[in-house]
Amino acid sequence: MTSETNIRTLVVDDSDFFAEMTADTLTQQHGIESVAANSAAEALERLDGGGFDCVVSDYEMPEMDGLELLEEIRETNPSIPFILLTGRGDEETASAAIAAGVADYLLKLEVVEDKQYGRLANRIQNVVSQERTRKKFESLVSDSPDGIVHLTTDGTILSVNPSMARRLSADPDALVGQKLSAVMDSEAASQRLEAGKSAVENGTATRSEDAVGGRHYHNQYIPVDSHRKSDTFQLVSRDITERVERQRELERQNERLEEFASVVSHDLRNPLNVAQGAVDLLTEPDDSEEAELVAKIDRSLDRMGCIIEDVLTLARQGQTVSDPQETELSTLASTAWTWIEAEQASMSVESSTKLAADSGRVQDLLANLFRNAIEHNDGDVEIEVGLLESNDGFYIADNGDGVEGDANDVFEMGYSSTKDGTGFGLAIVEQVAEAHGWEVSLAESDSGGARFEVSGVELHD
Numbered sequence: 001m002t003s004e005t006n007i008r009t010l011v012v013d014d015s016d017f018f019a020e021m022t023a024d025t026l027t028q029q030h031g032i033e034s035v036a037a038n039s040a041a042e043a044l045e046r047l048d049g050g051g052f053d054c055v056v057s058d059y060e061m062p063e064m065d066g067l068e069l070l071e072e073i074r075e076t077n078p079s080i081p082f083i084l085l086t087g088r089g090d091e092e093t094a095s096a097a098i099a100a101g102v103a104d105y106l107l108k109l110e111v112v113e114d115k116q117y118g119r120l121a122n123r124i125q126n127v128v129s130q131e132r133t134r135k136k137f138e139s140l141v142s143d144s145p146d147g148i149v150h151l152t153t154d155g156t157i158l159s160v161n162p163s164m165a166r167r168l169s170a171d172p173d174a175l176v177g178q179k180l181s182a183v184m185d186s187e188a189a190s191q192r193l194e195a196g197k198s199a200v201e202n203g204t205a206t207r208s209e210d211a212v213g214g215r216h217y218h219n220q221y222i223p224v225d226s227h228r229k230s231d232t233f234q235l236v237s238r239d240i241t242e243r244v245e246r247q248r249e250l251e252r253q254n255e256r257l258e259e260f261a262s263v264v265s266h267d268l269r270n271p272l273n274v275a276q277g278a279v280d281l282l283t284e285p286d287d288s289e290e291a292e293l294v295a296k297i298d299r300s301l302d303r304m305g306c307i308i309e310d311v312l313t314l315a316r317q318g319q320t321v322s323d324p325q326e327t328e329l330s331t332l333a334s335t336a337w338t339w340i341e342a343e344q345a346s347m348s349v350e351s352s353t354k355l356a357a358d359s360g361r362v363q364d365l366l367a368n369l370f371r372n373a374i375e376h377n378d379g380d381v382e383i384e385v386g387l388l389e390s391n392d393g394f395y396i397a398d399n400g401d402g403v404e405g406d407a408n409d410v411f412e413m414g415y416s417s418t419k420d421g422t423g424f425g426l427a428i429v430e431q432v433a434e435a436h437g438w439e440v441s442l443a444e445s446d447s448g449g450a451r452f453e454v455s456g457v458e459l460h461d
Contacts, residue, residue, distance in 0.1 A: 007128050009034045012043040012057040012069065013085075022056070022117070030121035040064035044072060052080065053128045056120070058108065059086040059093070067100045074101070079134075081127035083120075085111065103127040147217075147237040150224065153197045155180045155189065158232060167237075188212045196221045196233040209240070216244040261312050268308055276301045321436050324356040326460055329394055332359060333385045336366035344379040345370075350386035354460040355394075357436060365432040366396065368425045369452050373398040376450070384445075393438065393455035397445035410442055 009026060011034050013019040023034035035052075037043040040061060047055070055073065059066040066084050073080065081103040086093050097105045104123045110116050141148050147164030149157055157175050165172040168183050181189040188210050199206045199221035206221045220236040279298050284291075330352035337347045347370060355362075366385070373381050377400035384397045403410055411430040429452070433440040438456045445451040 007032045007053050007124060008051055009054045009056055009124055010037055010043060010046055010052045011035065012037045012040065012055065012061075012066075014039060014058065014061045018058075022111070022120075025117045026121055026124070029117065032121055032124055040069040040072070043069060047073060047077060047080075053131070054081045054083065054103075054124050056083045056085065056124065059084055059097075067096060067102075070100050070102065079131060081124075081131050083123055083127065103130075145239075147235075147239075149175075149180075149235050149237075151180060151193070151196060151233060151235060153193070153200055153231045153233070155193050157183075164237065185212050192219060192221075192235060195219070196235060199223050200231045200233050215239055216241045268304075272301060272304055272308070276305075321358045321361070324358060324436070324458075326354050327357055327359050327362070328352060328354050329385065329387075332357075332362050333366055336363040337370060339363075339367045340370050340374065342370070342374055342379065345374050345377075345381050345383060347383040347385065350384050352385075353387060356458045356460070361432045361435065365429050365454075368429050369396045372403075372425050373400060373450065376400060376403065381449070387459070388453060388455060390455065391459060393453060393457040393459075395451055395453045397447075397451040398449040399445065399447040400449040402444060402448060403442060403450045411440070 009023075009032055011019050011023045011026070013022070013036075016036075016038050019036035019038055023036040026032040026034040035046065037046055040057075040063060043055070043057070046052070055070075057066045057069055061069075064072070066086070070082050070084075073082065082101070084097050084102045084105040085108040086097070086105060087108050094105065104127055106116075106120060106123065111120055141161045144161060145163055147167050148161040149164050150159040151157060157178050157180060160168075160172050160175045162172060165175060168175060170183060175183060179189075180193060191208070191210060195206055195208050200223045203223055205223070208219045208221075210217055210219065216239070218238045218240045222234045222236065224232045224234050275297075279294060279301065282294060330349040333347065333349050333352075370383055373383050373396075377398065381398045381400045385394065386397075387394050411426050430440055433454055436457070438454050440452060440454050443451045443453060
């Protein structure tokens with residue numbers, strides 16, 4: 001076995017002098033381990049032992065010439081690169097060499113008289129590198145869970161990987177030469193062929209999604225440079241059934257959340273409003289004990305109202321964002337700030353850009369973080385909004401005392417480090433971020449306060 005960088009070459013020539021000199025020069029001066037063989041028969045015997053990456057052979061040899069040797073080699077080793085050295089420079093020899101499948105050919109006199117061993121070494125390195133790349137690609141295709149098939153634009157299957165063959169319930173070799181429409185749903189086959197033709201005509205890859213046999217697929221159509229008479233393309237088909245089903249389940253969950261939100265709104269708010277109205281109508285209590293009881297009821301009703309509002313927001317913010325719009329971060333922050341009661345606090349936007357988002361939800365996210373900073377610092381705090389250095393999101397930082405507790409706990413539903421908090425504010429922040437496909441994390445600001453970072457955001461200049 002050879003390593004990724006080492007190359008082992010067999011040099012074949014009936015001239016002992018040339019074979020040995022060429023092998024020694026390639027080994028000593030160009031780092032290509034080379035072995036000499038003085039006849040075609042000896043070459044075949046050495047190749048049977050394996051371990052060679054390339055064959056360099058003379059064309060004119062007794063008993064078996066270079067092209068006849070290549071034909072014999074191809075019987076047992078169909079892909080090893082073969083470089084032919086010929087004393088003839090005529091087109092007939094070149095044509096025969098290409099037709100036989102040589103990887104390259106050189107004039108022997110140029111190598112000997114002009115001492116072009118460096119040129120020969122470069123050719124060897126190139127053809128071996130190409131062969132190794134081809135084998136890697138074939139291995140990736142063979143092992144890929146995606147279905148991959150090479151097709152002509154009339155739908156003829158040229159090759160197919162095991163994954164696609166399993167989908168079509170057939171042996172890979174048995175599928176070669178058949179029409180795609182004969183081995184799968186004809187309507188889906190027709191749609192895929194049209195997409196493939198379009199990719200070939202435009203010279204650029206295209207994509208589509210379809211469903212076949214109850215499974216969902218994401219397809220790529222890639223034009224292939226080919227020496228065939230007909231145009232060809234590669235179809236790479238990925239099974240996305242689980243993703244589609246998760247999306248549908250998420251949509252069903254969102255519908256249930258919306259129903260839940262409506263129930264909460266109707267069945268809890270109405271009796272709460274009645275209770276609040278009754279407290280407001282109570283006459284002024286006669287003594288301080290009664291006044292304290294009424295105050296406790298009033299505070300409890302206010303807290304219940306806050307909890308209901310947060311639960312409703314949390315339920316609705318869990319929905320995914322299907323149609324994000326390009327919006328300026330500074331505008332979102334300024335609007336969210338108007339929702340906050342912040343007589344002593346201040347907010348500034350250090351840097352801004354446009355981002356693809358649901359404006360209303362991002363304003364909820366910002367407002368909750370602004371409110372969190374104010375509540376944890378008795379109102380006297382400076383808040384800053386800016387872009388992350390990684391250019392994939394934004395931050396909200398303050399100069400307060402920081403957030404108590406573990407950074408991972410603060411986003412848990414119901415977690416609060418203040419006695420009046422509902423524990424839903426930062427959970428709502430995380431829900432909004434996840435609905436956009438973003439991530440939110442807590443760090444420490446430069447001044448020792450809290451710094452919330454929202455990453456994975458699609459920013460636009």
